[in-house]
Amino acid sequence: MQLINERTRKSVADMVEVADTRAARRRGLLGRTGLDKGAALMLIPCFSVHTAFMRFPIDVIFLDGDGCVVRTVSRLAPWRMAVCPRARAVVELRAGCLESLAVNAGDALYLVPIREQRRAS
Numbered sequence: 001m002q003l004i005n006e007r008t009r010k011s012v013a014d015m016v017e018v019a020d021t022r023a024a025r026r027r028g029l030l031g032r033t034g035l036d037k038g039a040a041l042m043l044i045p046c047f048s049v050h051t052a053f054m055r056f057p058i059d060v061i062f063l064d065g066d067g068c069v070v071r072t073v074s075r076l077a078p079w080r081m082a083v084c085p086r087a088r089a090v091v092e093l094r095a096g097c098l099e100s101l102a103v104n105a106g107d108a109l110y111l112v113p114i115r116e117q118r119r120a121s
Contacts (some may be wrong), residue, residue: 003040003091005101006108012061012101013040013093016111020044028092029054035094042111046090048083051076057095061103062087069107074098 001016015038019025025043029035034056043049049060060073062084071084075095091109103109 001111002114003042003109004112005103006110007104008102008107010101011038012103012109013091013097014038014114016040016042016091018042018044018111029058032056035092037094037097039094041092042089043092044089047085047087048081049076049090049092050081051078054078059093059095059098061091061093061098061109063089063091063109067109069103069105069109071105072098072103 001018002014003012003016005012019028019041025046028043029041030053051058055078057075057077060076060082061069062071064070064086065088070086073082076082
């Protein structure tokens with residue numbers, strides 16, 4: 001899946017893994033050594049994340065039920081927590097990605113299957 005910013009029409013992440021089960025959300029990024037450029041983990045449903053036991057910082061995007069950005073957190077370090085009670089989903093990205101993506105509060109983000117994106121090109 002690819003995550004697109006509706007306002008800019010640009011990709012936020014090219015390889016999105018969706019964690020929509022309790023086990024997948026609990027596992028999250030634990031045990032990984034980092035995220036590749038263009039990769040992301042989307043946790044649904046979710047309104048808070050922690051980086052306990054993680055080995056690397058991450059960027060975080062909180063989305064409401066309509067897929068609109070309600071909060072972003074840059075470079076969340078290991079052993080920290082971020083919460084946004086209005087969020088219904090969270091996107092975790094490689095630390096530093098938000099600086100170049102121009103993702104703003106209020107932006108609508110949506111998922112696109114990669115094969116459909118390739119077909120449209």
